[in-house]
Amino acid sequence: MLKKTGVATPEELANVLPSEGRLNRGAVAVLECFQNIPCNPCATSCPRHAIQEFVDINDIPSFDGDLCNGCAICVANCPGLAIFVIDETYSPDETLVKLPYEFTPLPASGDVVVAVSRAGDEIGHARVVRVQNPPVFDRTAVVHVAVPKALGHEIRFIKAGGPSRA
């Protein structure tokens, strides 16, 4: 249970997953934010207004998948690191997942890293396809990884090599 363990339940996740139709059309954000907290950078950072402007700063984000193009700007701007982008159309057998990552050293594209679940379990491998770390992201890098289709909805973290591996 999320409030006891920090891991969202399948029911909670089902509520925020874009529709199958939308997932089939390509990259789209998944906002795993379930609590009313005073926070709104997701909404203010989205250039396409896919995350509705908050009426009350404590609102839970309200998301319109049809307006989202999966650019991942919100991924780097969410202080909760709670947003991910999933592209199920990436290849016939792989899903592309864009994750926020704040550890050093950053992986490089081509690296094979350990795929980690919401619960911190190692669930397989992921191939780093691209690392975005422009100054406007202010040190929250967005790492694009390709994973087997079955892991697309499971992987939420990676363990890359190096001395400060998480």
Add this chain to the structure above:
Amino acid sequence: MRMFDVCIIGGGPAGLKAAIAAGSQGLSVVLMDDADHLGGQLVKQTHMFFGSEQQRAGARGVNIAKELVEQVTSLVNVEVVLCTTALGLYDDLVLTYETEGSYRKLSAKKFIVATGASERMLTFPGNDLPGVYGAGAVQTLMNVYGVKPGNRVLMVGAGNIGLIVSYQLLQAGVEVIAIVEGGPSIGGYLVHASKVRRAGVPILTSHTIKEAVGVNCVEGAIVCELDSQWQPKSGTEQRIDADVICLAVGLSPLTDILWQAECEMVFVPELGGNVAYRDSTMCTSKPHIYVAGDVAGVEEASSAMVEGELAGLCAAKSLGVSGAHLTLQITSARSQLEELRSGPVGDKIRAGLLQAHR
């Protein structure tokens, strides 16, 4: 003796904003802090902040501190004195303070006390062993001085501070074995909990530390499960090997100077302990003493900044500054505070403030 319009004690987010607010009205302001730099808690916050854009949400605390310090230093009528500790505040508008080993005095028409909060300790056998730290100390070591506190950390407390400091320990390459939390659920924001959990740190709710184990320093800890009455369940003890036990069990307002000045105080658990009664201008029962930030109730940097601004503006108004713009700024600060505290996580603060306002 030097005279100022406004003297601000404490250069954290609350004090900095108070100095900018009062300084921008053209008043002569002195801002003092006992540290050798301004910024208070903010300089240790390497994570992105919550709040809305007005309070710089999404920015990292340390960057917010830099911006505020730049604004303060650009105001020629604001004097900053560092390595200076305020000691006593008197009804004849005199403040005594210590700087460079000498005891001095200054006078100001209004004082804004923005001294922040201090960390709470927990009692358990072995809590005096080297290796038992407060979370703030761990954060200062790591993020201000670049020193690792140890290699294997047991975190006590799953409020925002315990969660965030755990995350920062991981970023520094330190292993966090577990976070134990006495309460039945995680107190901090769940998005923070999720990010440390997926990085491999288990969060054990309804668990506490029973004792620290070690001869000359911490070698481990005994943790156990708690029942719904917060009593240890027998047979649930387990030993965890660790060289650091980090306590993140809450903060209490740092109110010594308010007691000494004989402001009327009230104990409000929701605000972290004893706080001064204040009116809607942040003025205490002493007309020359204002409060802002964690000293007025342990909350967040976002609200500390707005409270600081409100106190600075209201102190200026009480000194005769006027104008439509000032009134507008005061109204805006009040509505920002209301908005920040409006949600369910603000319930506690709102309940606390009801008891401290008059």
